[in-house]
Amino acid sequence: PNFLKALPYLDAHKSIYDVLGNYYKEEELKLSFTFQAKYIGMSPWVAPGTFSMISYLEHKYGVFHIEGGLNKVSKVISELIIKKGGEIFLDTPVKEILFEDKKAIGIKLDNGDIIESDSVIINADFSTAMKNLIPEELRNKYSNKNLEKKKYSCSTFMLYIGVDKIYKNIPHHNIIFAKDYKKNVKKISENKSVGGDFSFYIQNPSVTDSTLAPNGKSSVYVLVPVANNNSEIDWELEKDDFTQLLLDKIEKIGEFKGIRDHIEELKIITPNDWEIDYDVYKGAVFNLSHNIMQMLWFRPHNELEGYKNLFLVGGGTHPGSGLPTIYGSAKIVADLIDKKIG
Template identity: 30%
Template sequence: MSHTKRKTALIIGSGFGGLSLGIRLQSLGFDTTILEKLDAPGGRAYQKRTQGGYVFDMGPTVITVPHFIEELFALERDKGMLAEPDYPEHVLTGERVREGESGGPRTREYVRLVPILPFYRIYFDDGTFFDYDGDPESTRRQIQVLAPGDLAGYERFHADAEAIFKRGFLELGYTHFGDLPTMLRVVPDLLKLDAVRTLFSFTSRYFESPKLRQVFSFEPLLVGGNPLSVPAIYAMIHFVEKTWGIHYAMGGTGELVRAFVRKFEELGGRIRYGAEVEEVLVTDDRGRPVRRPVGKRVARGVRLTGGEELSADLVVSNGDWANTYLKMVPPQARLVNTDLRVRAAKQSMSLLVVYFGFRDDGQPLDLRHHNIILGPRYEELLREIFGDRVLGVDFSQYLHVPTLTDPSLAPPGHHAAYTLIPVPHNGSGLNWEVEGPRLVERVFDFLEERGYIPGLRARLTHREFITPDYFEGTLGAYLGNAFGPEPILAQSAYFRPHNRSEDVRNLYLVGAGAQPGGGTPSVMMSAKMTARLIAHDFGIHPEIRDGVPEGAGAAD
């Protein structure tokens, strides 16, 4: 690079978005410091270790698109690689996933990824199940048993979901929708693909069986979306998983977080823990305080709780979008992301997550690594969580038992598990100090009485849980949301928070709250999109316009 003085960057938060962007900024030649409120990295992907020898990933457990990870580990200091690498065909098609090869050669220097099959076992309330593994032949065989009349519908769904995947993910995945013209250019394609109707409505066109409608629409719940509300473009998740598989980092997702930290520090980056940001420092273009939301506004650094001020050429928030603006950016510096607009946005659901350890006792578990346990109601329960914001008489859950793959997460002869229950965010007014323990007991009763973990209570050796209060208090998420703004059509693409602040120059966003949205692959994509914007704004790659290299992206 020709710059004589290195530019400096501050990133608020060390989640996957902050770490991925930190690695990219170091490769672009910035001196980057990540400021983390907690005592260890990860944010929502924080990993907890107990005195009893259990290891719990507190957040994401599903890893897909391993070549995104490989790309980050392959970056070098000051190289500035932002174009798409020339991936071998087998990487783009995922053909080696079933051979047990996860990740590329650089990834294997930092962390061991292994494929998980089936991706999920989906249990229905009547005791039947569907092993979702992405294999069309296996899928056809199971449909033949569950609902043979839907076989033809599956073929049509498969073809149409693939078309959405190719356009929405492979071609438009890194497009930053920073203006309306960029958005309007893709609308005809989305309409042609029928990708703007709701996912559940889209899925219902192909399947008569309620069970299959659930199998092929539940996945947005893993990124905070309501299948009854998210646009059908989320059908692409089916093909993302089918193409590249589901993977697990040995040692837990926390091992991948630590691997990213190691890479970031090898490139010269720095992380400060226990460094909570209180305010983004904003001035006018002459360095004077901003008194009203007009004129030029520039981010100059941050103030930490306790009063310490840090200056930088740019600031990026990997924190919650709503609270970044409501709590960190002064109101007099905000003309677009005003209090009124931010508070009016719909936030995603929240979660109650129970972390527990139990003795093996020689009793085999008829479970898989990832288990989706659906309750007796699907549409009604979703409406209660997202619309009515009440706790229903029943619940669905995602039960994660990583020790079936990786016994190192528990003491010998024990299992570590967590089960995740979608619940309303704190706009519900629910008192989680009362409702939390009650729901936990209901969950333990269910898992034992329905035979998922026989004799569970007698075998328990560790138990703890988090509620929306954890997301609101510890993680700083507005209303205790678990995934940022809800991914409805009116909050997608151009209408989702922008990765380059519309209010303050040199202020950027990255992560689940920004474009393209939630989920570990999308968060890593968000980091590349934000890095491209920064590279353009700071003259490192002037050919990049609004996050897309010239001749690529939305205009194609």
């Protein structure tokens, strides 16, 4: 009932760009509030207007930084799990979920060990997990063909740079817009290469947090939204040229001039790497797209359809991608299990 009451205010039938038009006339002002659509991996001309709440929240309440980086949230949760008597096994991939009739009865690990359980919760990337962990005949709605047909978010090309100095005059968050931003977003949505005119985000977090690099040094993180692997771009072939092009653009941003001479460490992650090394389906790091037919009730449910003890959390499930919503999915699943078994 609460949701129905909220529905008229959610503007889900309009795009983010259209909703911004209710507030701003100037094109550049509208565009400056659209980049947040990237957080759900979508074009602001397509993403439901509901998500204009993200840029509102950022500007109204600010953006907070966790000392040491976001990984610290997982670290604290893991400490809590252990304190409460749980066990965590790292570097222990799950090979498959085990079933008896229509009930999950546990998991089999890569090393052959079997762990039996009352409930199974899947946190791996949704479509990869469906494909690899559950036999196709046991997946009602999610055959390989149906997974392929779903809409997926964009991917990202990443540079993680360690430099031997701190860029004190560059802010923590920086968004650099393509000259033709709409065309850039369209190319990504149509699974095309972004070419030479693209938008990107640079984080210079060492101006806020001195724990991220050794004394006097800093870490710089660069994220370029690009097409997911439906694009069939050969990133192994492209990645070195693209890195140089990106560094050329970074060198043009104020104090970053000459950054090449200060690089001590450089790690590149391409959409291909997201898919192969990190098990992200099609490298779509913001997961299933948030178009209306894949949102809310239409998103994979937290209790997998057809099962009473097989649960889903993470960006590809209800309520959606991004850390706050993902923690929301974990809370929903914890409550569901609590209700079932106390």
